[in-house]
Amino acid sequence: MNKVTFEQLQETLYHEELPNGLNVYVLPKPGFNKTFATFTTKYGSIDNHFVPLNSEEALRVPDGIAHFLEHKLFEDEEGDVFQQFSKQGASANAFTSFTRTAYLFSSTMNIKENLTTLLNFVQKPYFTDASVDKEKGIIEQEIKMYEDNPDWRNYFGLIAGMYDRHPVKIDIAGTVESIHQITKELLYTCYETFYHPSNMMFFVVGNIDPDQTLTLIRENQAEKRFAEPKEIKRFFETESEAAYQKQVTIPMNVNTGKCLVGFKDRLPEKQGKALLKHELSVQLLLEMVFGQSGENYQRLYEEGLIDDTFSFDYSGENGFGFSVIGGDSGNPEKLGETIAAMVKEFAGKPINKEMMESIRKKKIGYFLRSLNSPEYIANQFTRYKFNEMDLFDVIPVLEELTPADLEAAMKEHFNAETQMCQCMIKPKGE
Amino acid sequence: MTKFTIGALNVHVLPSxxxxxxxxxxxxxxxLEKNTVTxxxxxPYVLQSGTMEHPSRQHIRRELDELYGATLQADVSKKGENHIMSLKMEVANEKFLSDSRPLFARGLQLFSSVLLSPKVNDGAFDKAIVEGEKRTLKQKxxxxxxxxxxxxNKRLTEEMCKEEPFGLFVYGNQEDIPSLxxxxxxxxxxxxxxxxxxxxxxxxxxxxAEIKQLVETHFAELSSMPARESVPPAPAAKQPKEPREVMEEQEVQQGxxxxxxxTQTTYSDEDYFPLQLFNGIFGGFSHSKLFINVREKASLAYYAASRVESHKGLLIVMSGIESKKFDDATxxxxxxxxxxxxxxxxxEDLTQTKAVLKNQLLETMDVPRGRIELEYHSRLSDKSRPLEMWTEEIDKVTKEDVVKVAQKMQLDTVYFLKGKEEAAHE
Structure with missing residues (x-):
């Protein structure tokens, strides 16, 4: 068991890599009632082309299968795992992202039982033809719910506009057509390949004893047998550096238009410290250009181009990364143009050091606030580790960033000529 | 949480x-009233947009950045027939920062100036600020x-509570905006x-002690006013009527x-906890009847759930289904x-739901905002229910209590937003 203490934050993190390759992290949070645990595989919607375990040939699987698998793992021979958790006073859930599938519970009681249930149901797939078939109706309604949601359509419309071939452009839940191609055999193939403990991480945060928790997990894993770990070969289409399209318009049954502007990373192969530095630099820059304390936000608001739905964010992973800026607007076209013009103007000037200091403080405070949330810690820590970064490096790296770092990130990321795409939702009939 | 009164302010402190x-x-x-709703x-959005000292949203936000990214949020909500405006600030505790200059008192000063010293000229809020917020509200x-x-959800509430204040939308209405x-x-x-x-x-x-002193300093205008008598609003009229069905058509993929x-039961009633149990067994969770039967067994929906409005006495069922499956789902x-x-x-359903409810309660108490909302319930009613008693109250509920609550349930309105025929493309 390794132990790392972060003095300033007053947090201690415990870690162990088990013989089967599973990485386990425990972060005690005295004072909290709740314990939150996530069991995550490095497998998401983009992993649709790979060499299955026990096979030599590459296989392409239907869109939405990682998400489908997430739904189906909740069922076992005895029935529904949700029932088991709620008998133990826990609330369970799961989510699938581009690169991860996470299973989680939160609970204030029966922590040992709940940890065991989480470990066991994720490591015990049970799929039948009938249950796979039945799930299709449910997921079909999930897909339709998102199809009616203009924010979702705007966000995914933007990503599909930025990317030509990379599977990040595929909807995480797939389409009504693609999920009908999913079979129980395909689900087992994906499961065997991606749910090996060596491709997974277990994170527990809460009012717990680290020794007892690690012992429980260690013993649980020692009782189970797994195939020898093998490196997973995943294939991704070659993606061009530039944004695929400049503009996408989606007419919908809405009253208010929307506009999101995206900047696509030109060099998305960064991992570790380089990615962390890039991510934090881009986030600082976004705050400096579009934050509520800046001139630009004030202008956009006064001109009536934005309202308080306006936001921005950057997310980067191995193989893709982008920032997204925008929100509701009575004039989505003009909002897009203005955002582009503001980015160009900002890029033409040297970094304002006083502003940078103020935004740096803001980001440090925001990070501190996030540490109140067990959910944030578990999910982000896992995402960071899967990209060879460390969540607890955020403040030190933020403190180290120099104006030169920001200028470099500015040049690399915010090129409005080649890297930008604008996606708009427009009310039908306008 | 300790409570004390300083003038017109009811102050609540939870050291942690x-x-x-x-x-x-x-x-x-x-x-909640028609002539004040908008x-x-x-x-609160006008208030957070400028003070005498920090005359624009941008100036206020700059000060917040300097306070290590303190957050300031305005909000409006509806709880029963109460209309609640809120201001919330969260500020980093400097003991976790390498820079240890105190932040809390400075944050509180900004908070109080947003409330008590807004940007005003000649007895009126700043014109540009008001016009900007009118535009934002219109779009919202x-x-x-x-x-x-x-x-x-808004349409159902409007239809169901046409004759009651509760039918008013929390953000008011478009018609009132031009005259503001x-x-x-x-x-x-x-x-x-x-x-x-x-x-x-x-x-x-x-x-x-520290809070007492800070409140007296920063909220002098309010702390020097006489204490206000708490008047919980009269219990909402519960008018039984014939159930109604309201259908509306739009271009949507999912109905x-x-x-x-x-429910004929509110927070101040004896059977408040049995109602919580009822909702938990019926539709509140992923082990509930609605989830199991509408989603898991019939594959009709991705979500099928119910929730309770505790201060008005309503239970709302929500589900997203294929438009042609209306009859099957209902x-x-x-x-x-x-x-x-x-x-x-x-x-077993009862025991399981008790465990989940108790867990939910304890989890909510982990979040400052959640803890405050739980405490605030008691301010909205003449019934005081100390949080320490809640788990005990939940445990006491029997099957008979839940059935009694169930028998009081009256169907009021079925609202269905369905897809237009031509939009059904499969």
């Missing part, structure tokens, strides 16, 4: 070292239509300060089925309700 931040929250409460929907109201789940101006809003603001029920909460690394029941939902009334649920 669990968090990395300190939270300040103010609730301003008054009855004013209250805009007022228009875009409710764009979020179909929210839209259906800086002068009329300012005179309403003065009325709020002199008549609203004011509850100020502090959660974090703070002490009662939104929202069903409203009258049949299953009504069957679940009939089963509840007939006591067709097991002791």
């Amino acid at each position: 070292t669990t968090y990395k931040t300190n939270t300040i929250l103010l609730h301003m409460r008054s009855p 004013k209250r929907a805009i007022l 109201l228009a875009s409710v239509y764009d979020d179909k789940m929210r839209y259906a 101006d800086g002068a009329s809003l300012y005179s309403y603001y003065k009325q709020v300060l002199s008549a609203d029920q004011l509850d100020l909460y502090f959660v974090g690394d703070v002490e009662e 939104k089925l929202h069903i409203g029941y009258r 049949t299953i939902i009504f069957q679940q309700m009939d089963d509840m009334k007939a006591g067709k649920f097991t002791d």
Whole structure:
């Protein structure tokens, strides 16, 4: 068991890599009632082309299968795992992202039982033809719910506009057509390949004893047998550096238009410290250009181009990364143009050091606030580790960033000529 | 949590070292009424847009950045027939920063100036600020239509509570917006300060004595006013009537089925906890009847759930289904309700739901905002229910209690937002 203490934050993190390759992290949070645990595989919607375990040939699987698998793992021979958790006073859930599938519970009681249930149901797939078939109706309604949601359509419309071939452009839940191609055999193939403990991480945060928790997990894993770990070969289409399209318009049954502007990373192969530095630099820059304390936000608001739905964010992973800026607007076209013009103007000037200091403080405070949330810690820590970064490096790296770092990130990321795409939702009939 | 009164302010303090931040929250409460609803929907947003010292949103935000990214949020909500305006600030605790200059007192000073020293000229709020917020409110109201789940919920409430204040939308209405101006809003603001029920909460690394002194310094205008008598609004009329069905057509992929029941039970009633158990067994969780039968067994929906409005006495069922499956879904939902009334649920269902409810309660208490909301329930009613008693109250509920609550449920309105025929492309 390794132990790392972060003095300033007053947090201690415990870690162990088990013989089967599973990485386990425990972060005690005295004072909290709740314990939150996530069991995550490095497998998401983009992993649709790979060499299955026990096979030599590459296989392409239907869109939405990682998400489908997430739904189906909740069922076992005895029935529904949700029932088991709620008998133990826990609330369970799961989510699938581009690169991860996470299973989680939160609970204030029966922590040992709940940890065991989480470990066991994720490591015990049970799929039948009938249950796979039945799930299709449910997921079909999930897909339709998102199809009616203009924010979702705007966000995914933007990503599909930025990317030509990379599977990040595929909807995480797939389409009504693609999920009908999913079979129980395909689900087992994906499961065997991606749910090996060596491709997974277990994170527990809460009012717990680290020794007892690690012992429980260690013993649980020692009782189970797994195939020898093998490196997973995943294939991704070659993606061009530039944004695929400049503009996408989606007419919908809405009253208010929307506009999101995206900047696509030109060099998305960064991992570790380089990615962390890039991510934090881009986030600082976004705050400096579009934050509520800046001139630009004030202008956009006064001109009536934005309202308080306006936001921005950057997310980067191995193989893709982008920032997204925008929100509701009575004039989505003009909002897009203005955002582009503001980015160009900002890029033409040297970094304002006083502003940078103020935004740096803001980001440090925001990070501190996030540490109140067990959910944030578990999910982000896992995402960071899967990209060879460390969540607890955020403040030190933020403190180290120099104006030169920001200028470099500015040049690399915010090129409005080649890297930008604008996606708009427009009310039908306008 | 300790409580004390300083003039017109009810102050609540919860000292805790669990968090990395300190939270300040103010609730301003008054009855939900047609002639003030839109004013209250805009007022807190005007307040957070400029003070005498920090005359624009941008200036206020700069000060917040300097306070290590302190957050300031305005909000409006509806709890029963109360209309609540809120201001919330969260500020980092400097003991976790390498820079140890104190942040809390400076944050509180900004918070109080947003409330008590807004940007005003000649007895009116700043014209540009008011016009900007009118535009934002207009867009906010228009875009409710764009979020179909929210839209259906708003429509159901309007249809169901046509004759009651509860039928008013929390953000007011478009018709009132043109007549709002800086002068009329300012005179309403003065009325709020002199008549609203004011509850100020502090959660974090703070002490009662310190808070007392800070409140007296920074909220002098309010702390020198006489204490206000708490008047919980009269219990909402519960008018039984013939159930109604309201159908609406739009171009949507998924139909939104929202069903409203009258529970005849509110927070101050004896059977409040049995109602929580009822909702948990019927539709509140992923082990509930609605989830199991509408989703897991019939594959009709991705979500099928119910929730309770504790201060108005409503139960709302929500599900997203294929438009042509209206009959199938309502049949299953009504069957679940009939089963509840007939006591067709097991002791195990009851035990399981108790465990989940107790867990939910303890989890909510981990979040400063959640803790405050739980405490605030008691301010909205003449019934005081100390949080320490809740788990015990939940444990005491019997199957008979739940059946009794079930039998009081009355179907009021079925609202269905369905897809247009030509839009059904499969």
